[in-house]
Amino acid sequence: MEIMDVIKYNGRPDVFAWKYPGEELGTWSQLVVNQSQEAVLVKGGSVADVFGPGTHTLDTKNIPILNKIINLPFGGKSPFKAEVWYINKGYYLDIKWGTPTPIQIQDPKYGIFIPIRSNGAFGIHVTDSVKFLTKLVTTMNVFDAETVTKYFRSLYVTKIKDTISSYLLHRKISILEMNAYIDEISQYMKETICPIMEEYGLELTSFYVNEISTPEDDPSVEKLKEALSKRAEMEIIGYNYQQERSFDTLENAVSHGNADAGSVMGAGMGLGMGFGVGREMGNQFSSMAQNIDLRGGYRKSKFCPQCGNEVLADAKFCSECGSRLISKERHCPQCGTALEGNQRFCPECGKRLEGEEI
Template identity: 50%
Template sequence: MAIVEVVKYDGPPDVFAWKHPNPELGTWTQLIVNESQEAILFKGGQALDIFGAGRHTLSTQNIPILQSLVNLPFGGKSPFAAEVWFVNKLNSLDIKWGTASPVQLQDPKYQIIVSVRSFGQFGLQIEDTRKFLLKLTGTMRVFDKETMTQYFRGLLMMNIKELISSYLVHKKISILEINAYISEISKHIEERIAPVFQEAGIRLLHFYIDSVNTPDNDPGTVRLKEALAKKAEMDIIGYSYQQERSFDTLEGAATNEGSGSGLMNAGLGMGMGLGMGGAFGNQMMDVTRQMNTSSSTSSSSAIYKGCPKCQTMNVHDARFCSSCGYNFLEASAPGQPAAFTCSGCSKPLPEGSKFCPHCGDPYTPCPNCGADHAVDAQNCAQCGHSLLAEQSCNNCGEKVRDGVKFCPNCGTSTSLRCGQCQHEVKPGQKFCLECGNKLIE
């Protein structure tokens, strides 16, 4: 291979380090280094001097250590073999990274396993050329962005998985809410991995997470999203999961034949199976009780009878009331006077009743015969007795109904008057409003 007269960078534009393909050099070879680049010479596996931007001659004057390696007198000319590496020191801000496959994590909020994937980008700059080449390049000819990403992939994935998991646990949030904390997570990852890059002579400029998401076809994510959508629907409508299950069970029961007790047992079993046996069982018992009410009413009325005195229910063939001792036989004996009837519903009133047990109308007895009458009745419908309140005439003692101002027998005024000024006063009044005379001693 011919000796190279001029060595300059001829590699791709987006690489971090590139090795010149021809190692045959001479002490007269010209080395051209571009701006934002550095070149370093390797001889016998040993790193020699670093050359900055400009044009350099690879002579023993510029590389004193080369004299001992090539065994030339100072200032002599001779060919020699060496490797020339060019390192780009521009800021590279668009290095992409991403999870090769989804990472399995447990959602701490809903306790479900979901698959998580993430991607983003980071920026860096080669800060120490010698350290970078010695630690990372090895025998490679090119070190580009893809190589950089592959080299640090394990470091990135370990920290990303750990930090995302810790944020989910400490913040007690769902994986579906993690995107609200992307900025914080990115900053923490940058602080953690920056020292590792520094050890390789690389300065980490920034680290960004563009997205943390879950695959659309992940079973855990699908179930979680469906459950959240169902919960939102129930919150909007205004009922709970237990109520919905109750509705479903009752709807299914309505389409099946069976007794009330069978329905209750089925409801209780289902409620316990769903982890809500107590609440669901109570609901089912209430429903069953209502369903059985209509069927049990007729049979209960045939088996029991009520006491007309204290309203206690007794067996149908009882002779005496178990509560007050009322004699059912005497009540049904021939010649026994019939009980009074309610003036509101015309149904019999049990003895001692203050209200009608059928319609709730208050019992207002006639003072003469005891028959019930309406509150506003003027005469008893049973005996014709006047129900209007009466008072006696102060002059002749004749009974005078309320509201009558003069006695129909003697014509004396029935109204109360003050003994001093004869002004009309009301019953119970202590002083005359006209003259102030004291009426009650």
């Protein structure tokens, strides 16, 4: 085979690692390395040397290890076989990533599992050519942006799932609220993935989450959105779920007669506590509950002459101040007519009442 006199890069600009197609080299061959590149000479599966930007002659003066791996004939020149890898160390800032299938994540706020999709972009550049070549490239001839995405797909999908789950749990937010925290999540994920990339000789210069979405037709998503919509409606009206159920209990008790006064009283107290005026509101509903007839109507009531508290018509004592509500009545001894106050004559028969036993 023809021995290469000049070796130079002929790969695409989006390639991280490119293997020169020929392996027949000589101690007189010229190796041309462009700016933001390094060339790695590999002999027998081991790295022989690394060359920075410039033009280099592959002789024993520049590569002392050649003295051990080749036999120099007379004249000091000799052909030899070796691989030349070009490593582009420029910055690549728009490598796309995305989850190929939805990831199941438990919503830390509501406890249900929801499928999510996510996508974005990241930027990297090679910091250690030898580590990058030996750990990632191995036997491939070309290692480009598409290869990076495929190679690290399982890594970022796993890390995205773990990172989002831990972030949501730490911040105590719902999956449906995540897009408001995109920037924070992006930074959080970069800090998580960066140490792993360093193990392969790469620096993660940026990591962006463009979108975190949920399938609109998923049953769990529909159920959660319906619940959140209901909660928002309650907040606008000014009461919560417990208070709504209390209203339902009162309504059923009054309209259908299918609950006792005790349960209605409890509902009233619940409403009072919910609105922050527990005692006053609770007492009002308790009074209402006492007056509810189990057959669906209301009992007759009266008011205490001492404190004004409303009590049942047949109550003997006030439930608020304890005053006696049934006074001793006077009757005319002759005709039995009920008397009021200190009347001296019966208004019915005219009998004189003074001195009479009443």
